[in-house]
Amino acid sequence: MSSEKRRPLPTITDVARKAGTSTATVDRVLNRRAAVRENTMRRVLDAALALGYLHTGQVEALREPEPIKLALLLPRGTNPYLALVNEKARAFIEHHHRDARVKSFFIDGFDPDELSHSIRRHGKTADGVIFMAIDHPSVRMATNELVAAGKKVITFISDISTSRRHAYVGIDNFAAGRTAALLLGRFTGHVPGRVALIAASRIYRAHLEREVGFLGLIEERFPHIAVSATREGHDDRKQNYEHTRRLLEKHPDITGIYNVGGSSDGIGRALQESGRAQEVTFIGHGLTHDTRAMLADGTMDAVITQNPDRLFEAAVAAAMGKEGTQVPMELYVAENLPQE
Known part of the structure; x- marks a missing residue:
């Protein structure tokens, strides 16, 4: 049996002594507890590697910027x-x-x-x-x-x-609103009619910009189209459903709906129940499972989205x-x- 004594494992104190720092600084470097100057961090990691306190992979990981x-x-x-x-x-x-x-x-x-x-x-x-x-x-x-x-x-x-x-x-939400207006105006043709807007809320600048862009282009390009006052559905499918159902009952001349926000499935449900899903042009935002299904069955005509x-x-x-x-x-x- 060998009588040679095994060399003791290095400690944080050994690393601190070799790096010329305090043990608290070594602790901060090794555990990323607080910011440490780059030169100090390099000395601590070099000392930890030289003493065998850390292996190469651990040191390289600590040299990487913290996520x-x-x-x-x-x-x-x-x-x-x-x-x-x-x-x-x-x-x-x-x-x-x-x-x-x-x-x-x-x-x-x-x-x-x-x-x-x-x-x-x-x-x-x-x-x-x-x-x-x-x-x-x-x-x-x-x-x-x-x-x-x-x-x-x-x-x-x-x-x-x-x-x-x-x-x-x-995306550029003003341009998105104008795009929706162009599509809706072209899809509905030159027959006079009414379109309706449903938004989540104007406290979202995105929805306000889409609405402004939409209204501006309708006025410029399609003056024969009347626009109903915007309803706020708060991106809630039930509220969107109720708004759409009442709009369809009140305005039989509706030819198009633009959903400025989300939860288009509530609007689609009201259109389907009314039997007018194939005659009312419906444009909305956000490509999801529900809007895919409505595009496929003809309830929706176009979806503007951002990946x-x-x-x-x-x-x-x-x-x-x-x-x-x-x-x-x-x-x-x-x-x-x-x-x-």
């Missing part, structure tokens, strides 16, 4: 497109992004106070917050506070005015200070539907 921590705030409700965005966000981070860690949270999408509170609360522990903005003073204030604290703030799908947010990621994978990839890139926040607008009809 950015992001909070994604999504409106809760029955909007299938936003549920799809949340699903795609989780899948994207899990499979494609080792440089970012994202947690998603559903909140009341129509309550500016809850959104402001969520921005502040999640901004304390995250490096950045991505959210669908409500254009409200309290939300702008919370946004500016977070930016002043050195955090990244990215709006997506719907932007916020006069704030210090770093970037908006999404959730591209949307979230661009939002994460913006939070990391990279280029590429442009998300192209996509237009689908029954004949060009992509594979799910």
